[in-house]
Amino acid sequence: MGKTIIISNRLPVQLQIDNDEITAIPSVGGLATGMKSVHSGSDSLWIGWSGLTEEEIPKELDPKIDKALKDNGCSKVSLTSEEIDGFYYGFSNRTIWPLFHYFLEYAEFETDSWNTYKAVNQKFANAILEKADDDDVIWVHDYQLMLVPEMVKEKRPNTSIGFFLHIPFPSYEIFRTLPWRKEILRGLLGSDLIGFHTYDYERHFLSSVRRLLGLEVSFNEIHLEERVIKVDSFPMGIDYKKFSDAASKHEKNTADKQSELQRRLNIHKESTPDAKLILSIDRLDYSKGIAKRLNAFEYFLNKHPEYKEKVRLIILAVPSRSNVPQYQLLKKEIDELVGRINGEFATVSWTPIWYFYRSMPFENLIDLYTSSDIALLTPIRDGMNLVAKEYIATRTDKTGVLILSEMAGSANEMNESLLINPNNFDQISDALIQAIHMPKEEQIARNSILQKRLERYNVEKWANDFMKSLLEQRETTQKFISKLLSKKTLDKVIDQYHSSKRRLLFFDYDGTLSGFHVDPQKAGPDEDLYDLLDNINAQDNTDVYLISGRDTDTFKRWFLHKKYNMIAEHGVWLSKEGEDFTLLEKIKNDWMSKIRPVLESFVDRTPGSFIEEKNYSLAWHYRNTDPDFGKKRATELTTVLTSLIANDDLTVLSGNKVLEIKNSGVNKGRAAIKMLTGNDYDFVFAIGDDWTDEYMFEELPDDAVTVKVGMQKTQAKYYVENTKKVRDLLSRFIK
Numbered sequence: 001m002g003k004t005i006i007i008s009n010r011l012p013v014q015l016q017i018d019n020d021e022i023t024a025i026p027s028v029g030g031l032a033t034g035m036k037s038v039h040s041g042s043d044s045l046w047i048g049w050s051g052l053t054e055e056e057i058p059k060e061l062d063p064k065i066d067k068a069l070k071d072n073g074c075s076k077v078s079l080t081s082e083e084i085d086g087f088y089y090g091f092s093n094r095t096i097w098p099l100f101h102y103f104l105e106y107a108e109f110e111t112d113s114w115n116t117y118k119a120v121n122q123k124f125a126n127a128i129l130e131k132a133d134d135d136d137v138i139w140v141h142d143y144q145l146m147l148v149p150e151m152v153k154e155k156r157p158n159t160s161i162g163f164f165l166h167i168p169f170p171s172y173e174i175f176r177t178l179p180w181r182k183e184i185l186r187g188l189l190g191s192d193l194i195g196f197h198t199y200d201y202e203r204h205f206l207s208s209v210r211r212l213l214g215l216e217v218s219f220n221e222i223h224l225e226e227r228v229i230k231v232d233s234f235p236m237g238i239d240y241k242k243f244s245d246a247a248s249k250h251e252k253n254t255a256d257k258q259s260e261l262q263r264r265l266n267i268h269k270e271s272t273p274d275a276k277l278i279l280s281i282d283r284l285d286y287s288k289g290i291a292k293r294l295n296a297f298e299y300f301l302n303k304h305p306e307y308k309e310k311v312r313l314i315i316l317a318v319p320s321r322s323n324v325p326q327y328q329l330l331k332k333e334i335d336e337l338v339g340r341i342n343g344e345f346a347t348v349s350w351t352p353i354w355y356f357y358r359s360m361p362f363e364n365l366i367d368l369y370t371s372s373d374i375a376l377l378t379p380i381r382d383g384m385n386l387v388a389k390e391y392i393a394t395r396t397d398k399t400g401v402l403i404l405s406e407m408a409g410s411a412n413e414m415n416e417s418l419l420i421n422p423n424n425f426d427q428i429s430d431a432l433i434q435a436i437h438m439p440k441e442e443q444i445a446r447n448s449i450l451q452k453r454l455e456r457y458n459v460e461k462w463a464n465d466f467m468k469s470l471l472e473q474r475e476t477t478q479k480f481i482s483k484l485l486s487k488k489t490l491d492k493v494i495d496q497y498h499s500s501k502r503r504l505l506f507f508d509y510d511g512t513l514s515g516f517h518v519d520p521q522k523a524g525p526d527e528d529l530y531d532l533l534d535n536i537n538a539q540d541n542t543d544v545y546l547i548s549g550r551d552t553d554t555f556k557r558w559f560l561h562k563k564y565n566m567i568a569e570h571g572v573w574l575s576k577e578g579e580d581f582t583l584l585e586k587i588k589n590d591w592m593s594k595i596r597p598v599l600e601s602f603v604d605r606t607p608g609s610f611i612e613e614k615n616y617s618l619a620w621h622y623r624n625t626d627p628d629f630g631k632k633r634a635t636e637l638t639t640v641l642t643s644l645i646a647n648d649d650l651t652v653l654s655g656n657k658v659l660e661i662k663n664s665g666v667n668k669g670r671a672a673i674k675m676l677t678g679n680d681y682d683f684v685f686a687i688g689d690d691w692t693d694e695y696m697f698e699e700l701p702d703d704a705v706t707v708k709v710g711m712q713k714t715q716a717k718y719y720v721e722n723t724k725k726v727r728d729l730l731s732r733f734i735k
């Protein structure tokens with residue numbers, strides 16, 4: 001393995017320019033801390049934006065800046081203020097952020113900012129390409145850089161690329177509204193591993209990939225022609241030890257060591273020993289639900305006036321993206337709300353809300369976390385929400401109650417908190433009462449479980465798990481690639497072919513010689529294919545068989561005049577050199593009247609699906625259905641059919657977007673063996689793309705050359721990527 005390259009919008013250091021002196025101060029943020037195990041030593045590099053635009057950095061300081069960054073294992077991507085406007089404030093935070101957080105009404109679809117997003121992503125990709133070697137592992141972070149994986153993969157296909165999205169991936173219904181949805185998906189699919197915080201985000205993403213790109217997804221793998229991409233969830237943790245140690249240390253602080261904030265918090269405690277402190281900390285972002293939280297708090301005070309003077313809500317709102325109009329409006333709304341609620345409820349000795357609009361140093365965060373009885377975190381949508389985890393980690397005596405929105409990614413792992421719907425004020429109000437009165441033993445019981453989990457799955461484990469999975473994926477890909485029919489192996493196969501005395505060739509049709517079409521009848525052969533087959537078939541001592549699940553009528557129409565050998569309906573029928581089809585197997589079809597109505601009922605209930613009726617089998621096609629729904633129905637139909645045919649000699653065969661019910665024992669493998677037996681072939685070849693071809697690959701002798709089209713699991717010896725490559729391969733059979 002080569003170097004590790006990490007890439008994110010912002011570098012994990014902050015530049016300080018003092019006259020001509022440059023200092024790079026390492027950030028203390030979650031990502032920077034979490035990546036420590038991955039970003040250490042000389043074999044790792046972090047590429048990103050420094051936080052200062054080109055206009056803000058005097059050109060002559062560039063070498064010093066580069067040196068300061070290099071000392072911290074970093075390298076910068078320089079961006080102009082215009083690029084930051086279009087890329088960061090524009091497409092990232094006015095299109096993707098609102099859309100991915102389900103704020104459709106805030107999402108702006110501006111072609112100019114999309115173009116800047118593309119150009120800046122290319123700048124980041126170029127910065128990687130400049131530094132990356134083929135065996136490097138690259139980890140790209142977050143929604144600002146979704147096109148980077150494809151841009152890098154295109155130029156450096158052998159690098160391993162991981163992508164992690166820190167925000168939610170929305171449902172298909174939301175994502176599909178984005179004008180550049182396919183470009184974004186293709187950008188992400190340049191990765192070998194794509195990670196999300198939760199399984200929900202993962203399945204939303206896979207659903208969009210299936211529906212918008214029509215790609216084959218099996219479990220959590222996406223099969224491209226030349227690669228397999230893994231998609232998985234890795235819930236990000238925190239640096240648990242850092243927070244719990246800081247809280248333990250904080251506890252021991254003598255009065256003279258306490259911060260000004262802590263002293264004020266102490267005064268509050270002493271003057272109102274029964275009153276509860278309720279804490280909320282977030283960036284000032286509409287996704288965090290701060291305004292709704294204030295409204296809910298007001299609702300609570302109105303509904304339960306007995307809690308006046310008994311609770312105080314601390315709102316710490318950290319300034320964020322203040323160049324974006326929605327954030328400016330939100331700031332105004334929150335200022336007004338706090339003013340109004342305080343004005344309405346305050347008494348001479350009590351203000352219900354303490355509101356801070358600023359960023360606080362770590363020590364003050366610990367003051368707040370450790371002094372608060374309740375944390376009230378009510379995001380409307382949140383990728384993860386680390387504040388929830390940090391609050392729990394600082395509770396050294398295990399007391400404290402976390403009220404958490406079920407819309408936060410962290411809610412998936414924090415079931416022991418009081419989970420609420422941020423839009424349900426009654427529920428929030430009830431949760432506040434439950435929290436205020438929760439017995440200490442219960443608080444301890446809940447937090448003990450939470451702490452254990454957070455301590456175990458901390459941010460370092462998160463980063464290591466992701467890297468481990470990326471390296472495993474690299475091995476899986478290498479295994480696939482090692483079976484790709486390389487030029488060298490192909491040359492050998494072709495030599496073998498031409499020096500052989502008698503050859504037997506099996507060509508599957510759909511997905512192998514010809515691509516798929518929404519209407520199977522329209523996937524007929526083209527002139528080039530006829531020429532190719534004519535030329536191979538005309539060779540001496542060469543027996544070519546088209547071997548397919550197709551019905552006899554279609555194959556007669558397409559190929560009978562060509563006098564090719566044909567095996568139809570997976571091995572039921574045989575046609576030799578232009579003669580009509582005859583039965584290769586003695587089988588029954590009286591079962592069809594029992595199965596047909598079942599298939600019909602599935603056609604009625606699955607728009608786009610249809611039945612194909614053959615002489616000895618029935619096929620239910622679902623290529624044209626909604627992909628998720630079609631797959632679900634196929635599973636349901638398989639279950640229904642399996643119990644229905646339990647006492648018959650029938651099989652349900654799962655092909656490429658088709659289920660076929662046919663007589664057991666009849667398959668392409670058995671048919672192929674029949675053609676082989678009693679003959680002295682010294683070159684046997686089979687090529688096919690789906691499950692039904694696996695019977696051939698399994699049954700043919702060990703020295704047969706078997707080739708799978710597309711990177712799915714197979715018994716075949718080799719892969720080729722697509723039908724174009726199949727034709728290239730077969731054309732080499734012609735001298």
Ligand SMILES: O=P(O)(O)OC[C@H]1O[C@H](O[C@H]2O[C@H](CO)[C@@H](O)[C@H](O)[C@H]2O)[C@H](O)[C@@H](O)[C@@H]1O
Nearest residue numbers: 010030142166167236320321382383384385386
């Ligand atoms: O860099 P900014 O524009 O100021 O925004 C700050 C970060 O916000 C987002 O955080 C997300 O990541 C967290 C950790 O995975 C997660 O807990 C939270 O729910 C997300 O919103 C954003 O994804 C980052 O890129 C920003 O740097």
Ligand SMILES: O=c1ccn([C@@H]2O[C@H](COP(=O)(O)OP(=O)(O)O)[C@@H](O)[C@H]2O)c(=O)[nH]1
Nearest residue numbers: 030281283318358359360384385386387390
């Ligand atoms: O004044 C502050 C307030 C919060 N935070 C940190 O900001 C992060 C917020 O992360 P979260 O996942 O909750 O939300 P995000 O802002 O990433 O959407 C947490 O680690 C907080 O400790 C901070 O550094 N300074």
